Amino acid sequence: MIEQLKHHIERFVPMDEDTFLNVQAGFQQQSFRKKENILTEGQICKMHYFVLKGILRKFFVNDKGVEQTTEFAIENWWMTDSFSFMNRTPASFCIQAVETAEVLAIRRDDFDSLLEAVPAMEKYFRCVFQKAYAAAQMRIRYHYEHSREALYHHFRESQPEFLQRVPQYLIASYLGFTPEYLSEIRRKSIS
Amino acid sequence: MIEQLKHHIERFVPMDEDTFLNVQAGFQQQSFRKKENILTEGQICKMHYFVLKGILRKFFVNDKGVEQTTEFAIENWWMTDSFSFMNRTPASFCIQAVETAEVLAIRRDDFDSLLEAVPAMEKYFRCVFQKAYAAAQMRIRYHYEHSREALYHHFRESQPEFLQRVPQYLIASYLGFTPEYLSEIRRKSIS
Numbered sequence: 001m002i003e004q005l006k007h008h009i010e011r012f013v014p015m016d017e018d019t020f021l022n023v024q025a026g027f028q029q030q031s032f033r034k035k036e037n038i039l040t041e042g043q044i045c046k047m048h049y050f051v052l053k054g055i056l057r058k059f060f061v062n063d064k065g066v067e068q069t070t071e072f073a074i075e076n077w078w079m080t081d082s083f084s085f086m087n088r089t090p091a092s093f094c095i096q097a098v099e100t101a102e103v104l105a106i107r108r109d110d111f112d113s114l115l116e117a118v119p120a121m122e123k124y125f126r127c128v129f130q131k132a133y134a135a136a137q138m139r140i141r142y143h144y145e146h147s148r149e150a151l152y153h154h155f156r157e158s159q160p161e162f163l164q165r166v167p168q169y170l171i172a173s174y175l176g177f178t179p180e181y182l183s184e185i186r187r188k189s190i191s
Numbered sequence: 192m193i194e195q196l197k198h199h200i201e202r203f204v205p206m207d208e209d210t211f212l213n214v215q216a217g218f219q220q221q222s223f224r225k226k227e228n229i230l231t232e233g234q235i236c237k238m239h240y241f242v243l244k245g246i247l248r249k250f251f252v253n254d255k256g257v258e259q260t261t262e263f264a265i266e267n268w269w270m271t272d273s274f275s276f277m278n279r280t281p282a283s284f285c286i287q288a289v290e291t292a293e294v295l296a297i298r299r300d301d302f303d304s305l306l307e308a309v310p311a312m313e314k315y316f317r318c319v320f321q322k323a324y325a326a327a328q329m330r331i332r333y334h335y336e337h338s339r340e341a342l343y344h345h346f347r348e349s350q351p352e353f354l355q356r357v358p359q360y361l362i363a364s365y366l367g368f369t370p371e372y373l374s375e376i377r378r379k380s381i382s
Contacts, residue, residue, distance in 0.1 A: 060332060060335075060336070062335070062336055063336075068332075068335045068336070070328070070331050070332055070335060071328070071331075082321065082324060082325030082328055083325045083329065086321065086322070086325065092329065092332065093328075093332070115314070115317075119310055119313070122310070122313040122314045122317050123306070123313045123317075125317050125321070126306075126313050126314075126316050126317035126320060129317060129320035129321045129323075129324050130273065130277065130316070130320045131277070132320075132324045133273060133320050133323045133324040133327060134273030134274045134277065136324060136327035136328065136331065137261070137262070137273055137284075137327065138274065138283065139331065140261050140262075140327065140330065140331065140334075141251060141259075141261055141283065141284070143331075143334055144251075144253070144259050144261060144367055145251070145253055145254075145259070176335055
């Protein structure tokens, strides 16, 4: 399954078999059960995860005790608590498997060693973060621009795969709805 | 003034004088007047800007014709329309100088050549984008977590410099307030 990471890297930089052996050495494959907690707010996030199969979600618990989902990662996406991973500070987010998941995980020290040993990975991660940052800027625009109902329709059109795979209460949590409000919007859009 | 970019690069990677001559060659220095438009939505964003002095802002015009500010960049920050710059597609944002500004600008082709010629710049930009992405994720959390009034107080505590330098109507635009609502919050927090 590690070939999947090689294919993803090759979207951005050429990667021969020998170099990839070096890359591969830094990763460990991990499996998570549905709803298994991978990171809890306040812990140091020691890993950067590449999703091979399944879905992870990132969330925080708001002051009413409600889990607020801020991000999903499906196959070929990276997920971590970025500041916690970079600065070895307590995490601001929790990470959980939405469904059974297989990931490749890399520790912070191995991440640094990998970038040192394989300069092509600097380019790869520069591209990954540049794209993720661009997407976050667009997302901030959507949050300003659209009503929450329009956000649901935008999400439904742009990410139909998520809507089929992710339970409704998590979609509601991501969009900042109550599950009841989401049901109401869905009823309206079907009728 | 170009030394300022060298200092910023050296926060992330070592950079000797000779290598920096190569870096420098890709940039041109530009000046903008207060309120000068640097990029208009729909144009191709050809430049990535590094702010030497002054403030830039990024905004879009919403369907009510109101300018909605989504980002500011002060000294030592980078700003561009990321997707437009990366993919040479029409920009989703406008960029404008808030006050008289001096920037270093690099064209897309020169950006690619620079990364090719000076591999240390891959690491530098990997770090810049990784940090910017981490900050955007925290910002998305704040948007979910806090009332708009709390966002103002958070902004006031975390970015006091902005509040002194940026006109009130732009702070209101950034926070998604009407200027009247912002005045009301400020009155309450003073009294």
